[in-house]
Structures are given as C-alpha cells and as structure tokens.
Amino acid sequence: MRDGPDIAQIAALIGDPARANMLTALMSGKALTAGELAREAGISPQTASSHLKKLLAGSLVRVRGQGRHKYYGLSGEDVAHVLENLMGLAAGRGHLRTQTGPKDAELRSARVCYNHLAGSRGVQMFTAMQKQGYLETTEDAVHLTEEGTQFCTGFGIDLEGLGRSRAPLCRPCLDWSERETHLAGKLGRAMLTRMEEIGWLVRIPDSRIIRFTRTGETEFDAQFSA
Amino acid sequence: MRDGPDIAQIAALIGDPARANMLTALMSGKALTAGELAREAGISPQTASSHLKKLLAGSLVRVRGQGRHKYYGLSGEDVAHVLENLMGLAAGRGHLRTQTGPKDAELRSARVCYNHLAGSRGVQMFTAMQKQGYLETTEDAVHLTEEGTQFCTGFGIDLEGLGRSRAPLCRPCLDWSERETHLAGKLGRAMLTRMEEIGWLVRIPDSRIIRFTRTGETEFDAQFSA
C-alpha cells in the first residue's frame, strides 16, 4: 500500500519513553532547558541531547538559544493537539491505570495544556462561553462573536495585540480526561494568563496542575456557570 | 513529572513501520485477514502474527475469527482519528515527500477514511451539507437537522436502522490532506456505502483510493455544490 505520509517515523519519535516524558513536560507550554528536560525524563544530559536532536530533526520541537541555555518548546499547536489525542487513547485503552493518586484528580480538574486551561474547568469555561453567545462554532473552527469581543475586552484581554500574528485566535482542543472540547488558540492562552494575573489561579511548579484560589473559584463559577 | 496516561506505549505501537502499514491499511475500514496484512506490510506471516498480537494487547485493533481466517479491524473510530491526525503531522513535517506520484493526487481527491469519504470530496460534501442546513455543528459534535433527516431518507439511507447502536451518528474528522473537517460516524459510513450502491463511485482494490464515475461526479457536484 505505502499510502499517505510516513506515520511510523513520527510515532516512533513519540514512542520512546524518555522522549514522551519530555514532550509531556512541554505540554505545559513553558519552554524548558535541555537540562530540565533531562531531569524530567530521568536520563543523563548526554542522552537527552541526543533525543532532542532527533525531536528537532522531526520538527516536533523548536529551540531558542539564550546564553548558555537552550530553551526547547513544542513546535506548534498541532503537535500539542496530537499529544492530547494520544493521551485520550492511552487513557481509554491503558488497561493498567498506573496510579490514581491525588495528583491525578487534580490533573483532571484543571491543568495546563500548551498554555491554555484544560480539564473539567477548561470544558466548563468553553461550554459556558458558548452558551452565553461569546463563542460560535462552525465545522471545526471557533469564532469570537461581537458579544464575546466585548466580554474579553472587559475581562482585560488586549485583543488588538493578539490579532497581530497569523496563528488562529480560537481553536477547539479535545480534552483527554473529559472527552469534550475546551478552548485553545491565542485566546485560550490569553485567558489563562489573565486569570493568573488577577489571582484566580496559580500553576503548581514542575507539573501541569493548576490550582484555583478561594476567590478565584467562586468568581470563575459565577462568570462561567454551567 | 510522570503525568497523565502512558503515551509512549501506544505511540511505540504505531511507531514500527510494519505495524504502521497495517494500521494504515485498516484505515479503509475493511477488515483484513492476518495474511493480507502481512502482505500489506511486506513481512512474513510469522512476524505479522507477532505484531498483531501486540496491537491486540494495546487494544488498537480487534479481531473476529471466521473459519480458518482471522479478520482484523481497527478497534474504534478514535483510533482512526488519531491515525488521521498523525498523518496530518507527518504530511506537514515530513521534509522528504517520498513521492508525489499520481496515486498521491487521487488520494487527496477522494479516499476512504475508516469507511467514510475523505479528501477534498469529503470536505466538499461536509461543507455543502452544512451550508444547506442539513448539519449543525456545536462544539465538537455534529447534529443532523430536521431537513438533514429528510434529505438522508430521500437519499436512500435507513436512519432508523442506524439509530440502534450507541455509536455517534455524526462525528467530525479532521482531514489530513485538506486540513478541514469531513463527516465521519455512522452517517458518514452510510453515505459512502449508499453512494457506492447507486454507482456514484468505486473503491480501487488494495488501496484507499475512491474513484468517481462519470455520472457520479456530475450528480455529486449537483447535490453538494460549493
């Protein structure tokens, strides 16, 4: 057959445990240095270097040198999207639930997915914004309505500034734990950043977990009631 | 970190060239025997057997014994979805376009994606059905409208019979060549089957290519004009 593009190459790239751990770590959206990634994956810096070289060659990550550090990040949202999908598959098929610790529950509630809000909180926000007429979904694209624009501006988001780059403003992203859609794209990132700014939530270091503050939780629920 | 489900296991499963070829072959939606899959992948039956065992263990495929044959198929639409996504990534990042032969052009025009219509033709149908008010898209789900129900019935599709199983009637599927949505789900499959029945198109054996007939092309364009 030999049809279509070469799936195996990319899948094999993701298929190594060390590399998978690195990519998962990068799902937070934060760029990490080679050394940090090595620690994340539990391997020596030399080995990490070799893995990162391969990920670069496969265009799954992108790198920016800064001083004597090298900051690695996912090369695009499409990569994050595929990773999230793979997690969904793995969650469904993984016969052996490794461990359903407290960390797991927190992850399912609210976590970072390539710099935007995911988990049940993320889905809650998306459906609420849709119900309130802020978002309009057509085919697989999502658009911000007029009311939505006003809302975001009132929420403290500089839509003008976001409009510059040609990356999509809104993008749907399938949540692996909820199996529903949450908001990705530039707006998704901006919303998370803003909510962090105004003290609704904090990111737990060295993990993808997001923890809402007391007031943040009530205000979030008030704003995005289901 | 050790966050979330084990991506690496599943990705590694897809990451072997032989297995990737098998899975790609199964994307046609037709169940294939172990021997056919071995030939698809260009390996011996023994090797294929070992691979299929692993794919089964990972719940990526499902099997049904029939006489001395064993028919293998993808275990679900979610698997097909991930594979299609991976193809999208590979197509975008694959620096070396293996060969852009005539087969490639036909694949991009119309092909089978887990038993439904994909490629530019598939996208054409989806957008047309949407524009005509047959389909309504909300978040990441797709619903058939009242008009759509009438249309499908008139087209010769037994919606009653489809309604039985609990699999979703309509599902959006991101096309790797067009990077737009086309129609998957039970209705997607029924539409393709119906179009084959009434002679609009034929499937090219041993490939995912779909070829429209003379009349099929004109009638399809008339029905689903962009």
Add this chain to the structure above:
DNA sequence: CGCATGCTTCGACCATAGTCGAAACATAAG
C-alpha cells in the same frame, strides 16, 4: 481420513537504538 491452507509458537539471529562515561565546546562569571 488425509491433505491443504491459514495462523501461531518457538528458537535463534541480528540490527537498531537507547544508555552513559569521558572529553570537547560554548558561554557566563569572577
């Protein structure tokens, strides 16, 4: 019942690639 066909198991072979120690290179700081 024998024979053919399709699939699987076992065993052995081999290549690929992940791993780290040692050392080189690059950048920053003192």
Add this chain to the structure above:
DNA sequence: CTTATGTTTCGACTATGGTCGAAGCATGCG
C-alpha cells in the same frame, strides 16, 4: 585568564525487539 556551568560529540556497551526458518495447531475440503 581561570573557573564554573550547560550542552554536545564521540565511543563503547547493552538490551530490546524485529526478523525469519522450522515446527505445531486449527480449520476446511475432497
């Protein structure tokens, strides 16, 4: 310049796993 830190290259080791030949089951056919 010297020293320290972060990253990469090189080389060698090792293990995992893909591969097939030979043999063993299972099913269908004459």
